[in-house]
Amino acid sequence: MEQPDDYTGVSLSYQPKKLEPDGHNLESSDEINDSPIEEVRLTVSIKDDPTLPCLTFRTWFLGITTCAILAFLNQFFGFRQNSLSLTSVSAQIVVLPLGKFMAAVLPQEVIRVPGTKWSFSLNPGPFNLKEHVLITIFANAGSSGVYAINIITIMLGYGWAGIFRKFLVDSPYMWWPANLVQVSLFRALHEEEVRPKRGLTRLQFFLVVLISSFAYYVVPNYLFPSITALSFVCWIWKHSVTAQQIGSGCRGLGIGSFSLDWATVAAWNGSPLAYPGFAIINISIGFFLTLYVLIPIAYQTNAFEAKRFPLISSHVFDANGNKYNVGLVLNETNFQFNQHGYDDYSKVRLSIFFAFVYGLSFATLAATISHVALFHGRTIWQQTRATFQDKFDDVHTRLMKKNYDAVPQWWFYSLMLIMTVLAMVACEGFGRQLQLPYWGVLLAPGLAVFFLLPIGVITATTNQQPGLNVITELIIGFMYPGRPLANGAFKTYGYISMVQAITFLSDFKLGHYMKIPPKSMFIVQLVGTVVASSVYFGTAWWLLASVDNICDPSKLPEGSPWTCPGYDVFHNASIIWGVVGPLRMFGRLGVYAKMNYFFLFGILAPVLVWILSRMFPEKKWIRLINMPIIISGAGNMLPATSVNYICWITVGVFFNIYVFRRYKSWWARHNYILSAGLDAGVAFMAILCYFTLQIKDINGMSWWGLELDDHCPLASCPTAPGIEVKDCPVFR
Template structure:
């Protein structure tokens, strides 16, 4: 709850820039606005057509009815990889064709959760952002990764081509228990000397490098393209001149929320966080200065990342930079690393969500003080509910988050937690110095910081030389570099389907059937999301909570049936279930 409330405070600090500004339009809010209008507006049905409410209900019922297939009866339909089924004994072809564990060439899914589960609804993402993301995705996955893997960069062939796991030099899974002192829960140098250095799959290495580049590119992009407007808005905010028609209407009709309300929440939550970390026998391993530093990072990055999110519907992550900084400052302490990440990255992420909600209230003309109170109370209720639910699930679901021990068809595989676990090893236990510093294998990855810092510069220069070519300003280097930031846990098939659906609706349909798109696109997105959500909840409480996971057959597995896609191809590397190359 502290991280959420801290996020509330950061949102208040930057409200004038990211909510009142007419240039910060928050695309995903348009889905909610369209849904609310469909539900509440009195609309006359056009002859031979449907009202938006009727259209929404039809989509909702259809999505709800269909989702029983990929959620319960035929989970494999979420990722169909035909290349693997043709070349059943070829590691290379399965690496190329697997939509879950490889490059995903030719793979696809027939499930809305495959499309929108990790990247959000493509219908709510502007067309230019979709082009940026898919360009970055294709360059990273189909150019950079294959070249790096098949040239054996960083001994890439010893490990899977795509995996969030951590490995030893011989290709086996890294045993973190041997490098972690069970009494102090800190790094053990003796154990590390026995096990050796941590190795990553080549895609995971590239992902970390690009996350470095994305952070640097975000700062330089915002400085180059939005620096003047930020300075202008700063001056105007002190003169109360900032805003568009929405802002003027809000200020005319409602009392604004005093800034000191947000500052009071922020200061009190920072104090509570410090007290929590310093108390309880220092079990969280993080000291007071770590909490203050994490807050400083959130303060630094909320505005630039908020600008990217408010204009492209894509949020660059701050998780890597927080892990990197505390990993260098306080190495060998995984709990300190996770706590620092929570107060730095998670609080900033929560701030972005709060700002998005504030903008929604802005569009819907909800009184700011009512919005403040509802969000405050909702945060307290939601965080308490989340904590209770998580605690209950950990005790209720046996072997939760361990796919190797879960029954067939179980949904409790926790793909995001696998990435979080690997990150805690890389940054918290082993420390970045032994990964990306002078003691590690991946020191050259730090050059990605320089690449990211310089990447927006050519685009900015071209936009100044050719101001009449508006499309140049639509090239967003932070979005391109961070295109695969959600991989893993997102997989190739998620991006392929997300891009295909987004390009079809927000480019083809938008241009050919603009009237239909304006009337139904966002309502369609809301209906698809709602149908999946309602059926998932119903299915859990009636079936999956009772360990009723569907009929036993080939299609029940949440897998694309490419067992060799995760195999190494280096000679002499012996992994169970994989062919041995001589």
Template structure:
């Protein structure tokens, strides 16, 4: 609900402005037009609604394969199957835990689950992201790993977990007082510093750089436009057709609605922090600081999302700030991260929906009320569902104890948990400060601030070369930002599909692309979603996870990809390399 406040403050810039077009909304607009427009079918062809239904039914029918019969098609890594006993080969070929050379998938959810639909992402954004991904995963990461940067070979090459100096999983209970949920300095001194996989180390550095690059990119490339929009917003002089029609036909949502809601919700946000015996650890000033952080970053993050379909997160900077100010308190770190980062993400979703209403000419007041009611209902359902799953699914979020084919592996939540250890329990001072192993990662802030300037200079020197302005440094630097929750195979599938449809098909079959591209994406998404729901309520809810065979594992069968390659490091299930 906090996000509604930020959305209300910045809607003039991110909704009314014709320059903020929100690519993902084009899927929804195309679907709504297909469902509601009266269209005459051409001879030998299909109407858009018929095309949607064909895609939906096909996607729905096929999705039983990755959902139930053959989950392994979510990542097929042939290199691992050929070299079954080689750690190096599996590191190179694993699509889920390695570099993913030769890995691919036959599942739409692998394509679109982490990076939004590639069909809705503009070709220039796909290129920027894939360039950044290739640079990080195939240049920076191999060099860092095989040169043993930060003792990289003691740990998996790509992992979101935390480790001891000898490569074992970190036992958090030894550095956390479970009575007070605070950092145990004595236990930490007698145990081990926290070690990260080399990719996880550089992913944090790249997160620092991405956030800094976002700010400088928005200022130097969009600063003048935003200033002009601010003047236009005050004078109410936007001139595009959508804005004129909305202004002519409907009353806007009064600004005081947003401010009143924001004031009420800020008060409600403080209640659980100050109440319940302060079990959440975060004091009232921490809530206000998180709110200020969200307010500051919503506009630049919104500009990037509205023009590229890629959302950059505040999670790392939120954890860093509260980790320095209020170290040793993991619950405070998580709560601060939620109020700062998640409220910004909700604001972006709310603005995106408002832009959809802008395109579809939905009365703004009706849109606001429906979203408000929907949010209350949805939040209650989410909470109830989460509580139900946590209390009924045995070993939920613990892949080592779950049955084969179980979907309850929780990759994103696993990262959230490990981040609470890094930033909340041990704290950034002992990770990225003078007491930690990774203090050099702070230089990435400087790299990020400076990165957009060469592109800006080139665009001024060669103004006739429009392609230069399409180089987006926040996207390039943050190209691999969805890893390690996403996997390398997700990126390759997403990039290939995105380039095929938004570059090849767009150029050669522009008429087909304009008519069917976004409807194709909607049909694929809907088919996967409905089959997932059907599979759960009819099969998985009863503990039926598919036939017992090799392909029933939600895995790419590369068990050695997570093994260390440093001599003398012993990890269960892995060979020990000799000195």
């Protein structure tokens, strides 16, 4: 019996016919050319030219340059209040005219490397699509996040990725939705297209969106920053804590708040235009249930003494509602926990939202394993058997196998072994300053390998990536308590190596769609990693040494952007898990021990959906209910805010549900191009504004709208009687 795919409703027993012995071309049959995923069929070309040169001088020069520039800019903007993540789409646009310029002016003579048989040309011909893709993969290395500036960790991830490449790249059902944005843009930039009557080509449409986005972003970025979060409820009830908790888009529930800024829409969850419609619905359900049902009930019932603290905050507090003084519980000479200081001071307390964020993250991981086992277990087993028989593929996989050699597995295994040894040397050497022993170095990557396949499946089909940050902190916190540096190192080796593996696999899938030789992909990613991590480290070191009081808002001058919201969350997590430890937070000695029930909830949650899908197989929509995504619906809040989610959901539902169903031809031509143009316009204007004006402290005129805030100061106030907090009313 055919079983519908969990995400698309297509048959998992779909098996394209093999190439006929009479030599019929792969492109000769519509059935063979189909991908089982509709969005892929609408976006990805099935043509390939294996004669195009790939690793050219232009690829190396432009690739390394864009990688370094993006790494610098992302690290630079990562420390700022209005954090801006520049994706490789920006580089994808800029390098096209540069590549064509180099093709026009560089000499074509062949240059021989002395003493070897190697030779190359600075200009092997016209700048081509495959060079462009590889340069963008270089740029991806410079835009893949700065959670851990550690080359060993990143390359460990490459080793893990090699193990699951056949499952998460070659499978046609692992379609990596975010990649379709770049695929669509590549085709718009390179393919010849006749302008439709009274319409625009895809390239013309992209340029219109890019210029419009670029021109408009000067308003929220420079002239009217308050437009990033407009919370009218706060303006009406200026002296009501409750009203501001309900209406604030930055510190509260965000009811009635909205934004007129694309950066707010895409800031923490990425572009909603890149998410499949069913994933947007699942995220929306999770967000609304968490923010508008669970949190209000918990707060109004004063669960965990919630009214002593802000409704939504990523900070840690003492029992009196003040920010936690970590200096009283940490030995500053050896960075270890001070039990006597802790007993004399206070247990760590959290805002009710922060507490449930951790509980829901417990449930998300448990639900991920349960969901993948129930809904994908049989498929993964069938795919495992079919993989070794080369049967589980589509037209893209067959073209890749036909035209290019695969990366040998020993490349991945060798890299994994070398990086594991280097990680152990880094932790055991240098006087063990990182505090993490060798067994922690071995255990952390083991967790990454265990979770990589289930999390990879979720990411490759929904564009949502559950994280291992909490579970890694929890495990090492129980096993090796009171050592914050060991906790951070363990989280880095466990969580970030898995994140980098996901990034590596996503890039490999992009190369898979664009028909790039796998060995060229591997080499570019490896070199890009070395360049990017080096630039990330150098930029961070420079900023920390040159900006006074960076990341300390209490000491920064008014209006300073160097508040580091993302790193602030990381710092508070290090207090919770590394200094105080999970035993005193979520164990028998802590206030939040009941949060452990979320593990049980997460394991059981997908079971009901699975049972219903078996009882009512004709109702395909039941299988689109994804409990890990619903549970983690608000998972990016802190540092994201409610207004980020409200705008993200609104835009996503409109384009990827309404427009996708009513105007599918327009969606197929323009949706991903629209996303790329909006992202690129914001990025270019932000860079221009900063390096021409803001770096010289030339800001817009001083007025109410210049403040990067939603003007809801009371939203962060406690409401419990007798709690005194600066700038807040005291309830009696």
